[in-house]
Amino acid sequence: MLDWTNPAAAALNEIRSAPIVRFSVLALSSIFFLVDPFAAIPSFLAITQSVDPVRRKRMARKAAITCFIVLTSFALAGQLIFRMFGITLPAFEIAGGLILLLIGLDMLEAKRSPTQEAHGDTEEGAAKEDAGIVPLGIPMLAGPGAISSVMVLVGQAPSMWRWEMGAVLGSIGITCFVSYLVLAGAGRVKTVLGETGIRILVRIMGLLLVALAMQFFVNGLTDLGVISKP
Numbered sequence: 001m002l003d004w005t006n007p008a009a010a011a012l013n014e015i016r017s018a019p020i021v022r023f024s025v026l027a028l029s030s031i032f033f034l035v036d037p038f039a040a041i042p043s044f045l046a047i048t049q050s051v052d053p054v055r056r057k058r059m060a061r062k063a064a065i066t067c068f069i070v071l072t073s074f075a076l077a078g079q080l081i082f083r084m085f086g087i088t089l090p091a092f093e094i095a096g097g098l099i100l101l102l103i104g105l106d107m108l109e110a111k112r113s114p115t116q117e118a119h120g121d122t123e124e125g126a127a128k129e130d131a132g133i134v135p136l137g138i139p140m141l142a143g144p145g146a147i148s149s150v151m152v153l154v155g156q157a158p159s160m161w162r163w164e165m166g167a168v169l170g171s172i173g174i175t176c177f178v179s180y181l182v183l184a185g186a187g188r189v190k191t192v193l194g195e196t197g198i199r200i201l202v203r204i205m206g207l208l209l210v211a212l213a214m215q216f217f218v219n220g221l222t223d224l225g226v227i228s229k230p
Contacts, residue, residue, distance in 0.1 A: 003051055027153050028171040030212050032204045034103065034146040035067060037179035038198055041186045047131050048186075059132040060183035066137025067146075068176040074147050075168050078154035089155040090223035096148040097216030103145045104213055106205025111198035141179055152216060199216060 045061075047120055048056045074081075082089065150168060157164035193201065221227045 010194075018190065020167065023156075023164055024167040024171065027173060028147045028214075030153070031071070031146060031171045032175045032178070033169075033209045033212070034100070034143070034149050035141050035175050036107070036202065036205060037105070037141065037182040037190070038193075038205075039055065039202045040136075040140050040183065041198060044136065044183050044186050047136065056186075057184045060180050060186070062132025063136035063141055063183060064176045064180035065119050066133045067141035067179060068172060069120055070142040071136055071146060071150050071172045071176075072169060073149045075154050075165070075172065078151040079157075082155060083149070084178055089152070090220040091153060092148070093152050093197050093220030096152045097213045097220065099145050099148050100209055100213035100216060104209035105205045107209060109206075110202050130166065136183075140157065141176075199225045 044060070048059055051059070081087070082092070150172065153168045155167065157168075165185065218227070
């Protein structure tokens with residue numbers, strides 16, 4: 001009898017089931033959905049409407065670098081912060097899940113959460129000479145949701161030098177690089193996707209973010225022993 005087993009498919013399934021792959025996908029998706037550069041396009045264009053293309057790209061680069069520095073700083077200092085304030089990982093997982101849930105519900109309505117963009121941030125940014133750091137870099141990109149997600153992910157690493165930390169830092173780097181590309185070409189991205197396309201994309205990210213929030217809740221309750229580990 002012929003063996004119809006596909007070695008390539010079997011190898012691919014084995015790779016997908018590897019802990020490093022599953023954790024890396026979780027880290028990249030949660031950080032990218034929370035930074036969500038596509039939802040920041042309208043605000044970015046409003047803030048930079050009176051500047052030339054070269055300066056617009058410079059502000060996009062500064063926003064992405066600010067986001068990278070902020071998220072990386074909290075990733076490296078995450079375990080120290082936990083120990084300093086006596087915060088347990090399960091407690092932070094539940095708190096982070098709540099923040100993610102609120103942001104995800106706002107994204108399902110195709111709008112920015114107040115934790116990412118407060119009322120008046122766009123107007124304040126437009127009045128600034130250079131809004132690349134505030135409010136574009138923080139809180140529009142590196143908001144409380146992204147920071148809490150990074151700290152929860154880092155808390156799952158047994159030590160600072162484990163591969164989980166590398167996966168988190170790599171996810172931050174990829175997210176910030178893509179954010180720069182999206183914001184630097186915000187005009188073209190908006191033309192290609194259109195308002196409707198951006199709203200649909202934000203809603204899809206919001207749905208996935210709500211699912212991630214529920215997973216954080218489940219992880220926190222499991223670590224506390226409230227529910228049994230599956």
